[in-house]
Amino acid sequence: DGGITQSPKYLFRKEGQNVTLSCEQNLNHDAMYWYRQDPGQGLRLIYYSQIVNDFQKGDIAEGYSVSREKKESFPLTVTSAQKNPTAFYLCASSIDRARGYTFGSGTRLTVV
Amino acid sequence: QQPVQSPQAVILREGEDAVINCSSSKALYSVHWYRQKHGEAPVFLMILLKGGEQKGHEKISASFNEKKQQSSLYLTASQLSYSGTYFCGTASLSSGGGADGLTFGKGTHLIIQP
Numbered sequence: 670d671g672g673i674t675q676s677p678k679y680l681f682r683k684e685g686q687n688v689t690l691s692c693e694q695n696l697n698h699d700a701m702y703w704y705r706q707d708p709g710q711g712l713r714l715i716y717y718s719q720i721v722n723d724f725q726k727g728d729i730a731e732g733y734s735v736s737r738e739k740k741e742s743f744p745l746t747v748t749s750a751q752k753n754p755t756a757f758y759l760c761a762s763s764i765d766r767a768r769g770y771t772f773g774s775g776t777r778l779t780v781v
Numbered sequence: 782q783q784p785v786q787s788p789q790a791v792i793l794r795e796g797e798d799a800v801i802n803c804s805s806s807k808a809l810y811s812v813h814w815y816r817q818k819h820g821e822a823p824v825f826l827m828i829l830l831k832g833g834e835q836k837g838h839e840k841i842s843a844s845f846n847e848k849k850q851q852s853s854l855y856l857t858a859s860q861l862s863y864s865g866t867y868f869c870g871t872a873s874l875s876s877g878g879g880a881d882g883l884t885f886g887k888g889t890h891l892i893i894q895p
Contacts, residue, residue, distance in 0.1 A: 700880065702882050709887060709888075710887060711783060711868060711886055711887040711888055712823070712868065712870075712885040713885075714882040714883075717881060719880055725881065727882055759822060759823070766810070766811070766872065766877070766878045766879040766880050767811070767828065767830060768828065769813055769815075769825030769827070769828050770813070770815075770870075770883070771825070772815075772822035772823050772824075773822060774821065775820075775821075
């Protein structure tokens, strides 16, 4: 079955560390997105990519970086510059703007 | 700017109806509706496109008033499985109609009791 796979499901980061969250899709979707979810805040856009080798900053890109070297993959790196990284991170993809998003099952990142 | 959802929370008995509203200050291309269970990924329910329309999906339907930039989600004869948090996601005309990502509301918590 087609879908989006996020890994790991849970991730713990020490202060000053960079960590990378994986997002892989086999839906053949061009557009991919990273959202951050905090309690009571809804989903906020971190980065998005409409095509391979191209990506754009979203509303809260500071302290994060991404790459899009393959259509199927859109990894997110949470750098040490992100001061409050503890959150639930969701990856999504879409085939076009008239269709809904498919979300991955998320990665819960905790700073220890 | 985030769309505003109301109410923030609703508690219903099984079989009762609910309406969740989503209002934006921007001219919209589309409105998406998603349901999220605790700790899980949001699940797409439906999309309403510019032009003003209504859509239905089993006992869940929605409307989009383009002039007011408002959308409402209607849950009829609610079932226990409808419990969760409902989010609207909006795509403004100025954001490429959603190609630049959706802006989500803060969510409406729906609790269905037996």
